[in-house]
Amino acid sequence: MEYCIFVEPQLGMTWxxxxxxxxxxxxxxxxxFFRSDHYTQPDRSFSGAPALSDAWTTLAALAMATERVRLGTLVTPVTFRHPGVLAVQVANVDAMSNGRVELGLGAGWNAPEHEAYxxxxxxKRFGLLEESLAIVTGLWTTPPDETFSFEGEHYRLDRAPGGQRPVGDDVPIIIGGGGPTRTPALAAAYAREFNTGFVADDVVAERFARVADATQVAGRDPESLRLSVALTATVGATEASAKARADAQGRDPHHERANGLYGTPADVAERFAGLRALGAERVYLQVLDVTDLEQLDLLAEAVRLAG
Incomplete structure (x- = not known):
């Protein structure tokens, strides 16, 4: 199973x-290493000093500052960037990273954040998502000596030049959520990975089953779609230190144990085993305290214990 760190810079994370x-x-x-694509919290506030950052600008810099880790967003709202521009941006960052980029793409949800800017x-934004997926993948697969045009309800491209190609065959696209029909169908049509998160195991299992059915309906092998889970990590060397971290973040330990990664590294390793049994092939470990590097060491220990 693959393990990725996931952070939320809008909580006040500096560069x-x-x-x-x-x-x-x-x-x-x-x-x-994945990051959210937000400029503010839902109420436009910050838990620390304001530290506004743009997802794809910072990922470009991280592409040059790292050598091995995969880099991407969970998730980029289609409302933030025109899909033609986004295709170029992501392909650029993919080149900078020598093919290590992944694109999580979603419809967007934080209305006050949009109002602020x-x-x-x-x-209704689902149509924007559908057309954005068609445009981004269309541009990425257009040869350099050809052009790509698109006529939709929301976007129109007129002979956009090809050649905006990722380093590898493509940039893996991640689609997630809890929608019962349209989201699984989009994942089956466009995604390398389907993601769900922040819910109990029975809900994870239900969503995985729905997307597996959708891939079969689409005539695609379900094994070709990676399944992943995102969970908040609240980990301590002891149960008491895990509780102290939860209390400091205003999070309920009982809720975190049921819906996240909570406890000691051994507790987290046990949860990893349960997720693997559900079919998860990747886990995103969401660390909310942007100053707490020690949690990464504890999570690395959990990964070692999971084997």
Whole structure:
């Protein structure tokens, strides 16, 4: 199973902290380093000093500051960037990283964040997501000597030049969520990975089953779609230190134990085994305290215990 560190810079993470987390992620042997794509918290506030950062700008810098770890977003809202521009940006960062980039793409949800920056936030955004996926993948697969055009309800491209190709065959696309029908169908059509998170194991199992059915309906081998889970990590060397971390973050230990990664490294390793049994092939370990590098060491220990 693959293990990736996942951070939320909108909680007040400075560039120096982001860099330190990414480099520690690589040093400790994790598979990937992923970040959210947000500018503010849902209420536009920060838990620490404001530290506004743009996901793809910082990932470009991290591509140059790391050598091995996979890099990407969970997830980029389609409302933030025109899909034609996004295709170029992501392909650029993929080249900078020598093919280590992955794109999580979603419909977006944080309305106040959009209002703060004057970014349009239509009530119905799923069509934007569908067309964005078609455009991004279309541009990436267009040869350098050809052009790509698209006519949709939301976007129109007129003979955009090809050649915006990723280093490898493609940039893996991650699609996730809890939608019962349209989300699994989009994952089956476009994604390398389906992600769900922050829910109990029975819900994870239900969502994995739905997306497996969708891939079969689409005529695709379910084994070709990686299944992943994102969970908040609240880990301590002892049960008492884990509780202290939960208390400091205002999180309920009972809720974290049921819906996240909570406890000692041995407890977390046991949860990893349960997720593997559900079919998860990758886990995103969400670390909310942007100053707490020690948790990465504890999570690396959990990974070693999981084997």
């Amino acid at each position: 120096d902290q982001l860099l330190a987390f990414a480099q520690a992620t690589e040093r400790l042997g994790f598979h990937g 004057g970014i349009p936030f239509p009530a």
